[in-house]
Amino acid sequence: xxxxxxxxxxxxxxxxxxxxxxxxxxxxxxxxxxxxxxxxxxxxxxxxxxxxxxxxxxxxxxxxxxxxxxxxxxxxxxxxxxxxxxxxxxxxxxxxxxxxxxxxxxxxxxxxxxxxxxxxxxxxxxxxxxxxxxxxxxxxxxxxxxxxxxxxxxxxxxxxxxxxxxxxxxxxxxxxxxx
Amino acid sequence: xxxxxxxxxxxxxxxxxxxxxxxxxxxxxxxxxxxxxxxxxxxxxxxxxxxxxxxxxxxxxxxxxxxxxxxxxxxxxxxxxxxxxxxxxxxxxxxxxxxxxxxxxxxxxxxxxxxxxxxxxxxxxxxxxxxxxxxxxxxxxxxxxxxxxxxxxxxxxxxxxxxxxxxxxxxxxxxxxxx
DNA sequence: TCAGTCATGTAACCAGTTACATGATTAC
DNA sequence: GTAATCATGTAACTGGTTACATGACTGA
Numbered sequence: 189x190x191x192x193x194x195x196x197x198x199x200x201x202x203x204x205x206x207x208x209x210x211x212x213x214x215x216x217x218x219x220x221x222x223x224x225x226x227x228x229x230x231x232x233x234x235x236x237x238x239x240x241x242x243x244x245x246x247x248x249x250x251x252x253x254x255x256x257x258x259x260x261x262x263x264x265x266x267x268x269x270x271x272x273x274x275x276x277x278x279x280x281x282x283x284x285x286x287x288x289x290x291x292x293x294x295x296x297x298x299x300x301x302x303x304x305x306x307x308x309x310x311x312x313x314x315x316x317x318x319x320x321x322x323x324x325x326x327x328x329x330x331x332x333x334x335x336x337x338x339x340x341x342x343x344x345x346x347x348x349x350x351x352x353x354x355x356x357x358x359x360x361x362x363x364x365x366x367x
Numbered sequence: 368x369x370x371x372x373x374x375x376x377x378x379x380x381x382x383x384x385x386x387x388x389x390x391x392x393x394x395x396x397x398x399x400x401x402x403x404x405x406x407x408x409x410x411x412x413x414x415x416x417x418x419x420x421x422x423x424x425x426x427x428x429x430x431x432x433x434x435x436x437x438x439x440x441x442x443x444x445x446x447x448x449x450x451x452x453x454x455x456x457x458x459x460x461x462x463x464x465x466x467x468x469x470x471x472x473x474x475x476x477x478x479x480x481x482x483x484x485x486x487x488x489x490x491x492x493x494x495x496x497x498x499x500x501x502x503x504x505x506x507x508x509x510x511x512x513x514x515x516x517x518x519x520x521x522x523x524x525x526x527x528x529x530x531x532x533x534x535x536x537x538x539x540x541x542x543x544x545x546x
Numbered sequence: 547t548c549a550g551t552c553a554t555g556t557a558a559c560c561a562g563t564t565a566c567a568t569g570a571t572t573a574c
Numbered sequence: 575g576t577a578a579t580c581a582t583g584t585a586a587c588t589g590g591t592t593a594c595a596t597g598a599c600t601g602a
Contacts, residue, residue, distance in 0.1 A: 192560085192561080193463070193465075193560095193561070193562090194561080194562085196465075196468060197468065200468070200471070200472040203472070203475070204472065208580095208581075208582090209581080209582070209583090210580065210581050210582075219471070220467075220468060220471055222462065223462045223463065223464040223467040223468065224462075224463055224464065224465075224467070224468045225461070225463075225562090225563095226562090227562075227563055227564080228581095228582080228583075229562075229563065229564075229565090229583090229584080229585090230561075230562065230563085232582060232583055232584085233583085233584085236583095252580095252581095253570075253571065253572095254569090254570055254571060254580060254581060255569080255570070255580090255581060255582065256580080256581065256582090257581090257582080269472075270475070272469075273469055273472060273473065273475065273476055273480075274476065274480055276483065276487065279464075279465040279466040279469070279487065279488070279491065280463055280464070280465035281463070281464055281465065281466065281491060282404070282461075282462070282463045282464075283401065283402045283403075283461070283462050284372070284402065284403055284404075284459055284460070284461045285402040285403065285458075285459070285460050285461075286372075286375075286403075286458040286459035286460065287458040287460065288399075288402040288403070288516055288519070288520075289375060289376065289379070289399060289402065289403045290451075290452055290458070291512050291515060291516050291519075292379070292398070292399055292512050292513055292516045293379040293382070293383065293448075293452060293512060294452065294511075294512040294515075295511045295512045296382070296449070296452065297452055297453065301452075301453055304455065308455065308458065309458070312458065312460060332473075332474045333470050333471050333472060333473040333474045334471055336470060336534060337467055337470050337471045340467070340470075340530050340531075340534070341467075343526065343530050344523060344526055344527060344530065347522065347523055347526040348523060351519050351522050351523065355515060355519070371588085371589080372588095372589070372590090373589080373590085387552095387553075387554090388553080388554070388555090389552065389553050389554075390553095404590090404591095405590095406590075406591060406592080407553095407554080407555075408555090408556080408557095408590075408591060408592075408593090409589080409590065409591085411554060411555055411556085412555085412556085415555095431552095431553095432598075432599060432600095433552060433553060433597090433598055433599060434552090434553060434554065434597080434598075435552080435553065435554090436553090436554080
């Protein structure tokens, strides 16, 4: 009953009230995206596999004018989801941050280019903070896990921004630049 | 001259004084690993491709008793590395954090399990902080990009730990647990 | 002598993205 | 009418891990 990575988001999202591939993708894109992304190219085939495996079942939504297939968890699916949530093995934790990699190798770069890099990273994380802030009110109302995760994200990405601000000042001091 | 992701670490590490696949992997594992990993299964084939493409050249190390192939950057390779470092397009930034995904869906979990999850994540990041602290003295001495990256990592992972500590207290209060 | 480390490499697999294709419905 | 959005899906590709295989050298 071992779930593939994408299956975990999908089952979770179905229980969370997102019964179609499309709706799952929509919610992922404004919530889990920053720590767990998913593309249509993963979602639709995985839904089919999950149905084949008996963890979900589906039927076309007749109340909708457009083509629309609604999924729900089977008893098996509920069990598999709970099992994963309660499991206590190693948790996947992977990061790929090209900016940090550049920074690591940045000693050969001109100061101005180094600053440019740091500012780009700062802006990127500030952008995430902004996006999180934009959904904060709605999330606060609902509370629970999603809201906890949101606040966590807000905290760490703000800490990123601070870190880059400090780095920028430090570099400017080092190279004798006057702001 | 577009470098594959792994090519960037490799070229950077060669310039940084790690001329063999083995040594590249060793350094990656204690430095960039937390934001840019690489496995032997990527490194060795990529070295061969880079040589084929003329970005590196190599010869067996005669001064070594064991089999050992030393790579160095060609002029082409130097140029490609510099070009990447100075480029200013979008930077890859990807995270996959299974713990946060669980937390997102954790509302159906018993409080005790929720706390367990939060503690596991806390411990994981504390472990990273410990590992970073272990290499801090050596990195401080050398300074430059690697040291900047290290301090950044220390900062954000400490902020993760704090975040989870707070979350734990919050949950305990919510569920009326007395520490 | 034997465990550990240095050192290179391959094959099978896994998980993911991007781009494309299709078409209906809704809002302006 | 037409642009945006809803909605599903596939094919080609990319980038990566894991496990395995091999063997020499080094230090206790």
